[in-house]
Amino acid sequence: MRCLVVDDEAFMRTLITRILGGLGARDVRACEDGQAALVVVGDGVDVVLCDLNMPGMDGIEFLRHLAGMNYDGAVVLISGEDERVLQTAKTLAQAHELRVLGAVAKPVTPAALGTLLKDATRPTTRRAGPRAPIDPVAVEELREAIASDQLTVFFQPKARVSDRVVVGVESLVRWRHPERGLVPPVAFVGVAEEAGLIDAMTDVVFRQAVAQGGRWRARGLDLKVAVNISVDSLGRYDLPDTLVGIAADAGLPPSQIMLEVTESRLMADIKSPLEVLTRLRMKGVGLSIDDFGTGHSSLEQLRRIPFTELKIDRAFVHGAARDKAARAILESNASLAQSLGMTTVAEGAEDQADVTLVAALGIDLIQGHFFAKPMPAEDFDDWLADWRG
Numbered sequence: 373m374r375c376l377v378v379d380d381e382a383f384m385r386t387l388i389t390r391i392l393g394g395l396g397a398r399d400v401r402a403c404e405d406g407q408a409a410l411v412v413v414g415d416g417v418d419v420v421l422c423d424l425n426m427p428g429m430d431g432i433e434f435l436r437h438l439a440g441m442n443y444d445g446a447v448v449l450i451s452g453e454d455e456r457v458l459q460t461a462k463t464l465a466q467a468h469e470l471r472v473l474g475a476v477a478k479p480v481t482p483a484a485l486g487t488l489l490k491d492a493t494r495p496t497t498r499r500a501g502p503r504a505p506i507d508p509v510a511v512e513e514l515r516e517a518i519a520s521d522q523l524t525v526f527f528q529p530k531a532r533v534s535d536r537v538v539v540g541v542e543s544l545v546r547w548r549h550p551e552r553g554l555v556p557p558v559a560f561v562g563v564a565e566e567a568g569l570i571d572a573m574t575d576v577v578f579r580q581a582v583a584q585g586g587r588w589r590a591r592g593l594d595l596k597v598a599v600n601i602s603v604d605s606l607g608r609y610d611l612p613d614t615l616v617g618i619a620a621d622a623g624l625p626p627s628q629i630m631l632e633v634t635e636s637r638l639m640a641d642i643k644s645p646l647e648v649l650t651r652l653r654m655k656g657v658g659l660s661i662d663d664f665g666t667g668h669s670s671l672e673q674l675r676r677i678p679f680t681e682l683k684i685d686r687a688f689v690h691g692a693a694r695d696k697a698a699r700a701i702l703e704s705n706a707s708l709a710q711s712l713g714m715t716t717v718a719e720g721a722e723d724q725a726d727v728t729l730v731a732a733l734g735i736d737l738i739q740g741h742f743f744a745k746p747m748p749a750e751d752f753d754d755w756l757a758d759w760r761g
């Protein structure tokens with residue numbers, strides 16, 4: 373049984389480690405804060421024993437990140453707080469679908485821990501919802517789809533607000549399923565991430581997108597081609613050279629590529645994404661921070677990663693003219709990006725009121741159903757011809 377003790381007090385770490393040893397646990401590690409603990413959890417842990425009251429990342433926040441990492445081991449909560457706080461924390465952890473063995477009030481005794489840990493290694497129960505263990509059939513089917521070219525790319529235009537010229541496209545993956553027809557990404561991107569297929573999928577999408585970009589460019593149509601990239605893929609140090617090489621083969625210079633980066637889960641290790649993104653930027657690739665305003669730590673990312681574009685999430689765009697809070701967020705995000713010299717993109721513009729507001733705020737680009745839905749490359753030419761009138 374691999375145990376991890378998270379407590380800011382050295383004395384408690386030593387005490388609990390000793391108790392666990394006495395209970396027969398062989399592999400016990402201890403961390404003094406949540407951030408360090410998340411890294412250890414990534415290595416594989418069966419039971420996390422976590423103090424709720426810690427400076428920096430507190431126990432409650434730590435539990436949320438633990439759930440976000442899809443941690444499937446057990447959790448024991450420890451606190452010097454009164455029983456009610458401990459129970460609330462337990463309920464909260466269960467709401468995150470974490471397997472909570474119980475809560476122990478300090479002082480921790482061998483008897484109390486021994487009773488709880490009896491259940492520690494029982495197999496994980498099947499969870500409902502998006503965190504359910506992935507269906508091996510779905511994984512195989514997706515693997516097959518990637519290998520047999522069933523994934524295809526749709527393109528949604530990004531137009532300049534000032535003169536409505538289409539300056540770029542976002543590439544969006546679709547699955548042409550032999551029986552189910554066109555499957556949207558929300559139905560399979562999660563599976564790809566869980567099953568370790570995301571790199572293969574990104575590769576397919578990137579190749580198709582830049583190939584199309586190269587064909588457009590050969591016809592004198594200079595469109596910046598954006599591809600979504602999962603933070604999970606940014607651990608590959610070969611990525612900058614690989615992507616730029618693929619694009620060069622397609623006849624697309626790095627300056628015509630935009631990578632839209634979303635942080636869907638906490639980055640336990642930021643070193644490799646930071647290096648990979650910085651090197652991509654140095655090669656001339658544009659970096660866009662996607663779904664801005666909804667992520668884990670968007671502002672912090674903005675400070676440390678050399679993004680060139682900021683995409684304001686649709687939640688703050690559509691209907692913002694009538695929604696005071698959304699409008700305030702839209703406005704402040706736009707001016708934040710402008711003051712950092714970044715290109716701003718408003719996503720999800722669906723009606724004239726959205727477009728008018730976006731224009732009034734000096735946002736550079738607009739993308740949304742009001743102009744065009746994502747479409748296959750073969751429809752794009754016709755759409756563009758109409759658009760130019």
Ligand SMILES: [Mg+2]
Pocket residue numbers: 542600632662
């Ligand atoms: Mg995107």
